[in-house]
Amino acid sequence: MTTMTMAGAINRGLRAAMERDPKVLLMGEDIGQLGGVFRVTDGLWKDFGGDRVMDTPLAESGIVGTAIGMAMRGYRPVVEIQFDGFIFPAYNQITTQLAKMHYRSQGMITLPVVIRVPFAGGIGAVEHHSESPEALFAHTAGLRVVSPATPQDAFDMIQQAIASPDPVLFLEPKARYWDKGEVDESRVAAQLEGEHAASAATAEMSRGRVAREGSDVTLVAYGPTMRLALQAAEVAGADGTSVEVIDLRSVSPLDSDTVLRSAKRTGRVVIVHEAPTAFGPGAELSARVTEQAFFHLHAPVLRVGGFHAPYPGSKLEHDYLPSLDRVLDAVDRVMTH
Amino acid sequence: MTTMTMAGAINRGLRAAMERDPKVLLMGEDIGQLGGVFRVTDGLWKDFGGDRVMDTPLAESGIVGTAIGMAMRGYRPVVEIQFDGFIFPAYNQITTQLAKMHYRSQGMITLPVVIRVPFAGGIGAVEHHSESPEALFAHTAGLRVVSPATPQDAFDMIQQAIASPDPVLFLEPKARYWDKGEVDESRVAAQLEGEHAASAATAEMSRGRVAREGSDVTLVAYGPTMRLALQAAEVAGADGTSVEVIDLRSVSPLDSDTVLRSAKRTGRVVIVHEAPTAFGPGAELSARVTEQAFFHLHAPVLRVGGFHAPYPGSKLEHDYLPSLDRVLDAVDRVMTH
Amino acid sequence: MSTHGPLSEEGLVRLLSHTGERLDHPDFGRYASELDAARLRRMWHDMTVVRAFDQEATSLQRQGELGLWVQAVGQEAAQIGSGHALRSSDFVFPSYREHGVAHTRGVDLPEILRIFRGLQHGAWDPAAHGFHLYTLVIGAHALHATGYAMAMARDGLVGTGQETDGAVVCYFGDGATSQGDVNEALTFAAVNDAPIVFFVQNNQFAISESTTRQSRVPLAQRGAGFGVPSVRVDGNDVIASYAVTQWALQHARSGAGPVLIEAFTYRMGAHTTSDDPTRYRSHADEAYWAERDPIARLETYLRGIGELSDEAVEAARAEAKELGRRTRETVKAWGRPETATMFDHVYAEPHATVAAERAWFSRYERSFADQGAHA
Amino acid sequence: MSTHGPLSEEGLVRLLSHTGERLDHPDFGRYASELDAARLRRMWHDMTVVRAFDQEATSLQRQGELGLWVQAVGQEAAQIGSGHALRSSDFVFPSYREHGVAHTRGVDLPEILRIFRGLQHGAWDPAAHGFHLYTLVIGAHALHATGYAMAMARDGLVGTGQETDGAVVCYFGDGATSQGDVNEALTFAAVNDAPIVFFVQNNQFAISESTTRQSRVPLAQRGAGFGVPSVRVDGNDVIASYAVTQWALQHARSGAGPVLIEAFTYRMGAHTTSDDPTRYRSHADEAYWAERDPIARLETYLRGIGELSDEAVEAARAEAKELGRRTRETVKAWGRPETATMFDHVYAEPHATVAAERAWFSRYERSFADQGAHA
Ligand SMILES: Cc1ncc(C[n+]2csc(CCOP(=O)(O)OP(=O)(O)O)c2C)c(N)n1
Ligand SMILES: Cc1ncc(C[n+]2csc(CCOP(=O)(O)OP(=O)(O)O)c2C)c(N)n1
Numbered sequence A, B: 001m002t003t004m005t006m007a008g009a010i011n012r013g014l015r016a017a018m019e020r021d022p023k024v025l026l027m028g029e030d031i032g033q034l035g036g037v038f039r040v041t042d043g044l045w046k047d048f049g050g051d052r053v054m055d056t057p058l059a060e061s062g063i064v065g066t067a068i069g070m071a072m073r074g075y076r077p078v079v080e081i082q083f084d085g086f087i088f089p090a091y092n093q094i095t096t097q098l099a100k101m102h103y104r105s106q107g108m109i110t111l112p113v114v115i116r117v118p119f120a121g122g123i124g125a126v127e128h129h130s131e132s133p134e135a136l137f138a139h140t141a142g143l144r145v146v147s148p149a150t151p152q153d154a155f156d157m158i159q160q161a162i163a164s165p166d167p168v169l170f171l172e173p174k175a176r177y178w179d180k181g182e183v184d185e186s187r188v189a190a191q192l193e194g195e196h197a198a199s200a201a202t203a204e205m206s207r208g209r210v211a212r213e214g215s216d217v218t219l220v221a222y223g224p225t226m227r228l229a230l231q232a233a234e235v236a237g238a239d240g241t242s243v244e245v246i247d248l249r250s251v252s253p254l255d256s257d258t259v260l261r262s263a264k265r266t267g268r269v270v271i272v273h274e275a276p277t278a279f280g281p282g283a284e285l286s287a288r289v290t291e292q293a294f295f296h297l298h299a300p301v302l303r304v305g306g307f308h309a310p311y312p313g314s315k316l317e318h319d320y321l322p323s324l325d326r327v328l329d330a331v332d333r334v335m336t337h
Numbered sequence C, D: 001m002s003t004h005g006p007l008s009e010e011g012l013v014r015l016l017s018h019t020g021e022r023l024d025h026p027d028f029g030r031y032a033s034e035l036d037a038a039r040l041r042r043m044w045h046d047m048t049v050v051r052a053f054d055q056e057a058t059s060l061q062r063q064g065e066l067g068l069w070v071q072a073v074g075q076e077a078a079q080i081g082s083g084h085a086l087r088s089s090d091f092v093f094p095s096y097r098e099h100g101v102a103h104t105r106g107v108d109l110p111e112i113l114r115i116f117r118g119l120q121h122g123a124w125d126p127a128a129h130g131f132h133l134y135t136l137v138i139g140a141h142a143l144h145a146t147g148y149a150m151a152m153a154r155d156g157l158v159g160t161g162q163e164t165d166g167a168v169v170c171y172f173g174d175g176a177t178s179q180g181d182v183n184e185a186l187t188f189a190a191v192n193d194a195p196i197v198f199f200v201q202n203n204q205f206a207i208s209e210s211t212t213r214q215s216r217v218p219l220a221q222r223g224a225g226f227g228v229p230s231v232r233v234d235g236n237d238v239i240a241s242y243a244v245t246q247w248a249l250q251h252a253r254s255g256a257g258p259v260l261i262e263a264f265t266y267r268m269g270a271h272t273t274s275d276d277p278t279r280y281r282s283h284a285d286e287a288y289w290a291e292r293d294p295i296a297r298l299e300t301y302l303r304g305i306g307e308l309s310d311e312a313v314e315a316a317r318a319e320a321k322e323l324g325r326r327t328r329e330t331v332k333a334w335g336r337p338e339t340a341t342m343f344d345h346v347y348a349e350p351h352a353t354v355a356a357e358r359a360w361f362s363r364y365e366r367s368f369a370d371q372g373a374h375a
């Protein structure tokens, strides 16, 4: 076990993947000498050289599009998009090409491309640097969308994402980059050397987990809001409400089974994410839980998310984002039934 | 009253808007001499000239981006995107610029840009020509997303969209282009000459309507699936199930009030759309209905939509799309409770 | 014809005049030196067969056997000429009209129609043919091609002087040059010295829009703006199309970086079977270009030098006829894919949503079978 | 310094050497003829004040009063030179580093800091200043600028020879030239003969990446690929920057269509206050460019011709100091916006979702107030 920040854990995970497989390449803006604006690729350019840690032209469509071409020749490009709000120039390549090429080719072409995106808010940044666009990708078949919430998951999941034959949008909660945690480096290494490594890795990365057990309310979160969810569970617990916290880890696929198992016990579900509530990830979770556990529910599934407004100036972001009070308010509301 | 096809009604609506306001311009690929690949702009180039019906370079980002610039100088560009699957090169301009400029400028800049998109499937087309991307736009604040289902609505709503100061994604169900209906041309003309015309037009375009009354089940649809929904109501009615059909007309805003009024009476809701079910528009409707009418519901809200797969080859599209049987199956399922 | 701007004929490399006389060119003439009469006959044969197939597909569409067909009539010289310059170590990224190139890459032509019959979106194994799938989103594949070329260089398949050296050829149209992706591809290719040939078929139209709506200047000029050497060629001249492609491929395979070719040609048919060109172009224009037919031009030349016998013409006609018959039969024999295949290959690894929907769908379908059994 | 490629100094228009000697240029010299000593002094003054403001903002960021600051140090000549060539009938689309241009357009400099203090995303009235908001998505505004220019032409504000004739100037960086949107803007501008000047400040870096990562060749070459006349200018020479912009504006305002200017300069500071340039560039490089400081250069020249008195220098220093004080006070006095304003201006007309969320939020906030009242 080693103590690492989440940024450090991703860095270590990238390094391990590059050492394991010479076909793994990093591509992005400023990821080389600078080590990325968040320093997530720090030291990799020095150790692996500019051929494997490539500073690209400033063009996101070009980055993803050329990564697709390289993946077609057997490379495993790991692309960094500098900030959430700058993924949209690549949206066409991601949605019409990256997501659909495997299907278009009847499985003849696989595109093991990972797109790393520092995402979500809370860091006092200017416009376009704090967004949570996951629903805009989860709706499109062919993509996987995951987000780690701990250094351990960050370390494991980046390697699983790289090992997966499917394209993965790897969303890194940037406000959590400097949170520390214990990381066991051996488990994922063993998994990735095992038989059916790619399948095992993909499957594990696609599953949620119960992060805290409880019996009254199921509180669902992932990535950026996990810390908040655990805090809320703590506070509610002190008030006598037992909250089970589920870390989804994956948005596509959405591990509704893990949520349903819990929901059927608690009968109450709250989901919290930074993405805008309207047409957001919580809508899908709510719809599925209602479809599949309707007669177990004591209360409607509630959603706590961003508002239907552009991400505001940073002075207002803490009012825009789900807060401890707003999560507790939702927990209280489901508990009234 | 005049009998028109939906394509003809949009054409007439565009013409009326251009006659009413010299600032209205059309922009797009092949909309001039050719009249658009669906002939929706037929005759307009001849009558208004190439300066008001502009054939643009083949670049969707460029089309929307320059339309934004023209709107900043007081024009009202109506952009045609040739097919649903080709809107994605413009996604960055739509999501980060068109949707956010009003907010960014604290209301100083309004962008009355309408983006017309022939969308949805059922016409036996090749890849990228049959998609339903509405959820990918409704999640973003700052955009309105509407879709007419009848020639009358097509005629009215295109003019209301043009009159609205907000950017509007105007989704035209291409498989319904040649369906005929009666159109009263005078009502919207009067509305648009009235006081607060823009407000009245925007408000009306943003509301759903009860298309058929019923008491057992609320069946919600819009645009491409409205005909199917009415058919299903007919068939279910013959079997003794009274189905109320709601035509949402607007996806953003989603007129959940109209749905809720009905849902509170029927206690059963089914929504049908062509967009993939997962993270689709029905998820938001389901979540809202559950949040706000949970204790009125006899059954969970059910969704009938496309599958989590790329739109398939056209030989399979009728299995991919919601069918009469699938809608009736969902109606049956909610009726078992 | 305009004498400047993107439709001018200025600066076109030409080795065969439109009346069928053989010409020389100081820079590019030598790249055609290996084209002996037998080789030219082969090219003529290929063009003829490809055109016949094209016409067969058009009539199959008219009969309702295909949802759509995209004709390449008029562009055979650009496609067969460039295609003949390729070798197996090269890799092609077509757009959606490159049936001629497909033929040179060994794709069995009727297979292409799987796409247009709505069976599937891709219809051949790209790796087997060195020929990627058609891409319908204009310009998107230019970036894939560039990335692929970067990967080839990385794999040591450039600049060794061996037969294994290869390059990518990426085909797109005049309209596509306006797309951001194509311009980004030029940037990425240039700064990475990627072994890629951007082959623009300027067929003068993007559906109904004249190339003058896409550019003020000849499209070949675009390359220089990115530091990419460029050449304009008469795309109705199969010999010149071959020669400039040969030059470009040698440049790219040697490791000297990307090249852009503008092949100036004319789309003699409609954009697709859904299109109606009478709405936007004149008969005079069509007649002018009919006189410049790429196949007739080579035929005149070969006949003139006594290298195209009536037997060779008859053989081509027979092969075309047989291909037509085989195409009709093949297309009509294709069954409808199994419904459940729509869930295949969405992901390479299991995905819970797909699995759940597939399971639901099969229960749902079975429920009808059961009802049927009970009825 | 490299002698070819995008960092070469080849072909730069220069009217003031880096040691402060006045030069002539056969084509562009005359466009600076109206710059008498008084005008040059004004430009020197503006550059000095803008730099002082820039440094003040940097220290405010260090003190935690701003979330971020984007310095323009080193680029004052390109910005003030081009800004002085503008008139009120022109319209500017900046990217996010054009504080110098903002100043010439009458934007009160401290107002810019509203953005960087996180109060709002846009901080001035674009119409009032003929100066659009900053756009942070690289290259996106190049299309807005082009559309705006197309609209100006449509409004008859081009080619009349009147003072009402105007043009758009669109600023962006070397990195931005790689974006699809910038290239699409060149296409749209060219085919529409839009009255627009694309002003590329090649400050040699896109954050940490050298311009050699964006292009093989000087960026001014890009224009020609689209048929857009282009010029390279020494962007640290305020006189030449003025002159080429004057030429370009006259060209565009006359209705002759777009122009591209590459101003070759150097970002003397960090990319932003979050950046650490020691990770990617050398002191030697920085020292080389420190000797080419655009303000010092003009100062040397004006001193040399006896046109910059100690009083003038003192006056500028005093104004800068006063601006610094006012900036600090203004910034610190800004309150936090009302929370509910985050729901304002999402749409111009009511939107049910926003209305419902706003209502919920106000009930929710009141619930705390109520609890407070009860407690
Ligand atoms: C991104 C995108 N926008 C629009 C279309 C619709 N479309 C199909 S072909 C075409 C014209 C293409 O013209 P060009 O690039 O010259 O190629 P050509 O068809 O002439 O071979 C258009 C607009 C598309 N396929 N993709
Ligand atoms: C689409 C997009 N991608 C990435 C970024 C992050 N980013 C901000 S500034 C910058 C570099 C811009 O370089 P350049 O265009 O040369 O302008 P400069 O900052 O040097 O003035 C980058 C990559 C962005 N703002 N927008």
Ligand SMILES: [Mg+2]
Binding pocket: C173, C174, C175, C201, C202, C203, C204, C205, C206, C207
């Ligand atoms: Mg063309």
Ligand SMILES: [Mg+2]
Binding pocket: D173, D174, D175, D201, D202, D203, D204, D205, D206, D207
């Ligand atoms: Mg720069």
